[in-house]
Amino acid sequence: MAIDLDWIESILFLKIYTLISFLFNLFLFIICSDGKLGQKSTLDTWNLYNSSLTLSSWSHSFWWILFVIQGCYTVYLFIPVRYNEKKEILTSFGIWLPLAWNLYTAWTVVFSFQLVPLSLAFIAAHWVILFVSYNNINNTYENKLDVLVYGETNPRTGEKIPLEKKERAWVIVEFLITYLPTSFHLGWVTLLTVVNLSTVSSFGHHQLYASLEICMLFLVSLIVFIVAAQRLDPLLCLPVIWGLASLARSTEKRKNYISVSSIVLAGVLAGISVMISVYLLLRNLETRKIHEQQRLLKDERV
Numbered sequence: 001m002a003i004d005l006d007w008i009e010s011i012l013f014l015k016i017y018t019l020i021s022f023l024f025n026l027f028l029f030i031i032c033s034d035g036k037l038g039q040k041s042t043l044d045t046w047n048l049y050n051s052s053l054t055l056s057s058w059s060h061s062f063w064w065i066l067f068v069i070q071g072c073y074t075v076y077l078f079i080p081v082r083y084n085e086k087k088e089i090l091t092s093f094g095i096w097l098p099l100a101w102n103l104y105t106a107w108t109v110v111f112s113f114q115l116v117p118l119s120l121a122f123i124a125a126h127w128v129i130l131f132v133s134y135n136n137i138n139n140t141y142e143n144k145l146d147v148l149v150y151g152e153t154n155p156r157t158g159e160k161i162p163l164e165k166k167e168r169a170w171v172i173v174e175f176l177i178t179y180l181p182t183s184f185h186l187g188w189v190t191l192l193t194v195v196n197l198s199t200v201s202s203f204g205h206h207q208l209y210a211s212l213e214i215c216m217l218f219l220v221s222l223i224v225f226i227v228a229a230q231r232l233d234p235l236l237c238l239p240v241i242w243g244l245a246s247l248a249r250s251t252e253k254r255k256n257y258i259s260v261s262s263i264v265l266a267g268v269l270a271g272i273s274v275m276i277s278v279y280l281l282l283r284n285l286e287t288r289k290i291h292e293q294q295r296l297l298k299d300e301r302v
Helices: 013-035 040-046 057-077 081-094 096-112 116-150 167-203 210-231 234-251 256-301
Strands: none
Touching: 013 040, 013 057, 013 081, 013 096, 013 116, 057 081, 057 167, 057 234, 057 256, 081 096, 081 116, 081 167, 096 116, 096 167, 116 167, 167 210, 167 234, 210 234, 210 256, 234 256
C-alpha cells in the first residue's frame, strides 16, 4: 500500500515545521553558546581547538543577524496577508529550509559536546541542504525580480507595465526576509565548513600545511564567486568578506600568510560584490528609462 506524502507539502505543515525548527534552533543556540549544554560552549570549543583558520570571537555575532531576519520570515508566515505569494515561497523552500535549520541545531549540540569530527559531517550536510534551499528560492525570485525591474507583461499589447508602489514594496519586503537570510546563511556556512575542517585537524593534534590552508580559502572564495556571478547575487559575498576580515584580524600576529591571503580574497570578493551591485543598478535605471520612453510614446499617440 502506497503511503500518501502530500501532507508534507501542505502549507499549514510547512508553517508549523518552520516555526518549531526556528524556535528549537534559537533555543539550543542560546544554551549552547552559554555553555549550559555540552562540555563547553561553542565559542570555547572553537578556541580550545584553535587553528590557523579559527575566526575571531566577534565574527560569530553574525549568527544573531541571521536569527533576526529568520525570525522576521517566520513571523511573516503567520500574518494573514498575500496567501498566494506566501504559498509560492513556502513551496519553493519546501521542507529543505527548516531541515537545514535542524541540521544546524544538531551541529550546535554535537560541537558543544566536542565531537568535532562528527560536527564536520553535520555542517557539511547542513551546507548541502542549505544550497538546495538557496537554489530553489533563487529560481522563484529570478522571475519575481524580473517583474520588479521590468514590470508585468500586458497580455494584449505585450508591453511591460511597472508594478504599483504597494506591490513593489511587498516584493522588496518578501525578498529581504526570504532571499536575504538564505543568501547570507549559505555564504557564512560555506566559510564555516572550511574552518570546521581545520578544527578537526587541531582536534587530532595535526596542523594543516600552509599551502593547503590557503587553497581552502581560495576554494571557498571561488565557489562564492561562481555562484554570486551566476545568480547575480552580491549578498552572498558579504558574510564571507566578514569572515575573512575576522580571519585576517585573528591571525595577523600568528600566521602572516593567512592574514595576507584573507585580506586579498576579501578585497576580491568585495570588488565582485560592488560590480554586481553596479550592474543591477544600471540595469534598473535603464529599464526605468525604457518605461518612461514607452509612456511618452503612448501619450503622443493619445
